[in-house]
Amino acid sequence: MAITRRTALKQLGGVSAAIVAFPALSQQGWPNKPIRYIVPFAPGGSTDILGRIAAERLTPVLGQPVVVENKAGQGGSIGAAELAKAAPDGYTIGGGTISSHAINASLYSKLSYDPATSFAPITMYATQPNVLLVHPSVPAQSLADLIKLLKASPDKYSFGSAGSGTSQHISGELFKSMAGVQMQHIPYKGSGPMMTDLLGGNLTVAVDNIATAIPHMKAGKLRPLAVTTSRRSQAAPDVPTFAEQGLTGYELSSWQAVFAPAGTPQPIIDRLYSEISKYLKTPEIQKRFADMGLDPSGMPPQELAALVKSDVQRLGKVVRDSGAKAD
Numbered sequence: 001m002a003i004t005r006r007t008a009l010k011q012l013g014g015v016s017a018a019i020v021a022f023p024a025l026s027q028q029g030w031p032n033k034p035i036r037y038i039v040p041f042a043p044g045g046s047t048d049i050l051g052r053i054a055a056e057r058l059t060p061v062l063g064q065p066v067v068v069e070n071k072a073g074q075g076g077s078i079g080a081a082e083l084a085k086a087a088p089d090g091y092t093i094g095g096g097t098i099s100s101h102a103i104n105a106s107l108y109s110k111l112s113y114d115p116a117t118s119f120a121p122i123t124m125y126a127t128q129p130n131v132l133l134v135h136p137s138v139p140a141q142s143l144a145d146l147i148k149l150l151k152a153s154p155d156k157y158s159f160g161s162a163g164s165g166t167s168q169h170i171s172g173e174l175f176k177s178m179a180g181v182q183m184q185h186i187p188y189k190g191s192g193p194m195m196t197d198l199l200g201g202n203l204t205v206a207v208d209n210i211a212t213a214i215p216h217m218k219a220g221k222l223r224p225l226a227v228t229t230s231r232r233s234q235a236a237p238d239v240p241t242f243a244e245q246g247l248t249g250y251e252l253s254s255w256q257a258v259f260a261p262a263g264t265p266q267p268i269i270d271r272l273y274s275e276i277s278k279y280l281k282t283p284e285i286q287k288r289f290a291d292m293g294l295d296p297s298g299m300p301p302q303e304l305a306a307l308v309k310s311d312v313q314r315l316g317k318v319v320r321d322s323g324a325k326a327d
Helices: 001-021 047-064 074-085 099-107 142-154 165-181 191-200 210-218 265-279 283-291 299-323
Strands: 036-037 065-072 090-095 119-134 156-160 185-188 203-207 225-229 253-261 295-299
Touching: 001 099, 001 225, 036 074, 047 065, 047 253, 047 265, 047 283, 074 099, 074 253, 090 099, 090 295, 099 165, 099 299, 119 142, 119 165, 119 210, 119 265, 119 283, 119 299, 142 225, 156 165, 165 185, 165 203, 165 210, 165 299, 191 203, 191 210, 191 253, 203 210, 210 225, 253 265, 265 283, 265 295, 283 295, 295 299
Parallel strands: 036 065, 036 090, 156 185, 156 203
Antiparallel strands: 090 253, 119 203, 119 225, 119 253, 119 295
16 A cells, blocks of 8 residues: 555656646746847837837736837847847747848857747738839839949949848848849948938938838839839839849848747747737738838748748848948
8 A cells, every 4th residue: 555655646746747847738827927028129110119019919918017128239139149048938028120030140250149049939020121212313213224224334323221231231232133233332320311311312222111211202202113022012002023023033021020039838939929910910000010111911930930041041142242241
């Protein structure tokens, strides 16, 4: 009888240890404390706005506050690194972009995280096209016209971007590579000063995100020639894509997504994906996104993981060929 009792106690002890060791098997207790949301950029930008929308929408349905913390610097790398090293317990999540989770892998020679393996993707919020713009003084009404001009006068035109290594810069380099044209890249310290020069005619070609460009496009002050996404943007449906105009396969979506640290239990990832995808479909959020020039996504975790891996490789070649470095 004593042996049977000892055996039973031993078995019960094993069950208890398993419950302690594998809390992910039962997620009924999550969350039972506030969740930290890391935004890897400064307040006010698209990544910050989307993080605050997530906090606003997730707090009531999860029953715990979602607290936004901005950890800006190095193209999103500082905040992404902090997210990567956080405990994978569902209490730290964070925003990520094509810069922090794809371009930076090649732009920085020393990165403390691997975009493809250091995170558990949750979902993509939205994509935002960049747009190729010309000053009205440029005699090009289409992408084909601009390519013809650039090939005829390879040293005459330069293109501006919001800075070296930005998605705008890489969009321009991808265009140059696929079209077989030459333009010197002029990096600015943000879209603001670049747009000032473009509107003034000191710069005649540029790539910028569509949200910044739309007011000037609508006013007729700048001429849009192509958007960088694989399909036209809801924010500017009359502007054709690069692919539509002969550059088959050209695609660069400046995407916004949300991640958790690698190893976060799958039931938590699934719950967060479910709740976020629900609010992305609401008319109110879709209108807010449209006003920002964003196209809602809701991409499942496994598709986002595949996209990150693909973009790291694809855009890495573009970064290397351009010679861009940010160390």
